[in-house]
Amino acid sequence: MPLQQSLELVKYGLFAIHDTGAPPDKDDYPTLILLHGYAWHTGIFSRMVPFASKHGIRLVLVNRRDYPGATPFNNEQLKLLKDASFATPEAADALRSHIRNIARDLYDFLGIFIAKERPPKTGGITLAAWSFATVFLTALLAYGSEFPQGDIDITSYLRGVVNYDPPQHALGYPPLDDGYNPLFDVELSPGDRAREFALWVSGYYEHGETSSELNLRHYLSSPHPTLQTMSPEDVQSALYPGPGEPGGSDFIIMNAGIQHGSHTETRLKAYFLSETSTNKWDNVKLRHVWCDQSVWETPWSKFCLEKEFEDGKKAGKKIRPYEIVRMHKANHFIHWDQPERSLLVLLGDNEAAEGP
DSSP: OOHHHHSOEEEETTEEEEEOOSOTTOSSOOEEEEEOOSSBOGGGGGGGHHHHHHTTOEEEEEEOTTSTTSOOOOHHHHHHHHHTTSSSHHHHHHHHHHHHHHHHHHHHHHHHHHHHHOOOTTTOEEEEEEGGGHHHHHHHHHHGGGSOOTTOOGGGTEEEEEEESOOGGGGTOOOOTTOOOGGGOTTSOHHHHHHHHHHHHTOOOOOOSSGGGOOOSOOOSSSOOHHHHSOHHHHHTTBOOGGGSTTSHHHHHHHHHHHHTHHHHHHHHHHEEOTTOOOGGGGOOEEEEEETTSOTHHHHHHHHHHHHHHHHHHTTOEEOOEEEEEETTOOTTHHHHSHHHHHHHHTTOHHHHHOO
16 A cells, blocks of 8 residues: 555645654654655655554654655745856855755754654654765754754754665765766666666665675666566655756755765764764764665765774764664665565664664
8 A cells, every 4th residue: 555545644844744653552662753865755665664563663754845745945945956056156155055954944843743742752763864865864963953952952852863875975975986877878868777777776786895896787686676576556656756857956956965065064064073062963873774785876885984984083083973784685775675674773773784
């Protein structure tokens, strides 16, 4: 059953959510708030929903702005985004302002949700962002301490945050020089590029243990790419391409952020902390969950992050509390193929990360 028919879509602030609600007969429970990625809305997590009650979990699936049920960006905001695409210092400033604003949107959403729902602090909230949505999560970590707290101390509810299999560009790392992506393959027609990308990004890959041993192009024949196993109805219930198409909000944020180095700037601000800072956001732990059979961009992101943290420690820098978790035998769409396991891993079950 499509997610839209099994859970009501409800507006909270500028976002819209599918909420499984508090588990029956439980006063103390963990809450997982999960942000979708690029062009795929919360429907892509629909297979997780039945397992929330089984494990006593409250699962909250968030549609970001410009996605179904959420508030679209207005004309002024879209103009600001489009202006950010130019190669000028003013454009870089415009994008920086927009990234701060989207961090505020997420901050306000959390405040509204906590004030209305009062999830138990003992169970806590885990905030996870899949793929491209890591941009929004990183922005929250970078700017959260700058927003007025009001009556709700959001950090007192947060057990931690999760980067869920992000590609390198979402964290502002450069690609591999020989990295392949079908969307930029000039030997393919535009139609073939889109079709091959769907298979490529959802395939299963065998990678080596070092960054020089990444499989850049050829997915395994078995298991089949996830998108190959989804029916047209499945895809329709989860795909919303508009924001990811040229001129769309996600498209501009992604590409302008790469162009201006904004994703790099936000990552450094979020992960490397001031020695004199005492704000509570500095104590929010980061778990970086990477899937070891995902498309090369996500293990490459892990290698970059790992090296950066190691170099930072050697240089004596203050780094946000973190943990890097390998999800074995998992691809970029593992929440569709193995929803129960994915749910447990996102909530911190490292044993489930070891394998099914």
